[in-house]
Amino acid sequence: MWAFIHKLGSPKWFYGISQRLQPWFWVVALVLIAVGTVWGLAFAPADYQQGNSFRIIYVHVPSAFLAQSIFVTMAVAGVIFMVWKIKIADMAAAVMAPLGAAMTFISLFSGAVWGVPTWGTWWMWDARLTSMLILLFLYLGVIALRGAFASRDSASRAASVLAMVGVINIPIIKYSVDWWYTLHQPASFTLTERPAMPTEMWLPLLIMVVGFYCFFIAVTLLRTRTEILRREANKRWVRELAGEAN
Structure with missing residues (x-):
């Protein structure tokens, strides 16, 4: 186990394995997102209360899930970097932050669009909305900190x-x-209960969620590879790689 972790922390090894994995995640992500989008927008039945406006969940819910998951992943990567000094964890965390901020913004914007026909307003200081806005500020804070220090280690x-x-x-x-009075509906998916919506409505949503996660992995692998080349530019294996490319 420790040998695998040590190998995973090697920029050279990660660069090689990510090159083989990345195309598969791109293909799966594009296929799932395409299927989920067409199914959800064109073939899923309209909601009996919200009509067709409910279809924004096929973007809103996956982006909200991903926004939260990315930040948790960044926190875990931060622990790994701080405790075990594994550089690849910090590289991955650095490239995740902009995508996490983008997903948080998409979640907030799509929720606001959804709120007009559902609640009659673009925004209200609802507990769920406010905490998601705080998440966006946290992402922006992480991004700002990485550019605020002359020393890369201090910034990391x-x-x-x-x-x-x-x-x-x-x-x-x-x-x-659950903790406060809120207009926001409960989670669309739970691990212990069957979704309340019909199968033909929640199945494309599940497909979209999985597709978004595959997209996140593909983008992270791509951007981490670029970050590795930038930070390890002086290493022999990178210079040899550049020589082969030329």
């Missing part, structure tokens, strides 16, 4: 600490609909 440590502290916001987001 500061960003890791903020991610580890800020992860406390994730359970607040998840349980906000």
Whole structure:
């Protein structure tokens, strides 16, 4: 187990294995997102209360799931970097932050669009909405910290600490609909209960969620490979790789 972790922490090994894995995640992501989009927007039945406006969940729910999952992954990567000094964990965390911020913004924007026909307003200081807005600020804070220090190590440590502290916001987001009065509906999926919506409505949603996660993995692998080349530019194996490319 420790040998595998040590190997996973090697930029050279990660660069090689990610090159083989990346195309598969791209293909699966594109296929699932295409199927889920067509199924959800064109073939799923309209909601008996919300009509066709409910279809925004096929973007809103996956982006919200991913926004929270990425931040948790960043916090875990921060712990790995701070405790075991594994550089690849910090590289991955660095490239995840912009995607996480984008997914949080998409979740907030799509939720606002959904709120007009459902609640009659674009925004309200609802517990779920407010905690998601805080998540966006946390992402922006992590990104800002990485550019605020002259020393890369100092920037990495500061960003890791903020991610580890800020992860406390994730359970607040998840349980906000249970802890406080909120207009936001409960989670669309749970591990213990069958979804309340019909199969022809929740199955394309599940496909979209899996597709978004595969997209996240593919983008992370791609951007981490680029980050490895940038940080390891002076290493012999990178120079040899550049020589082969030329």
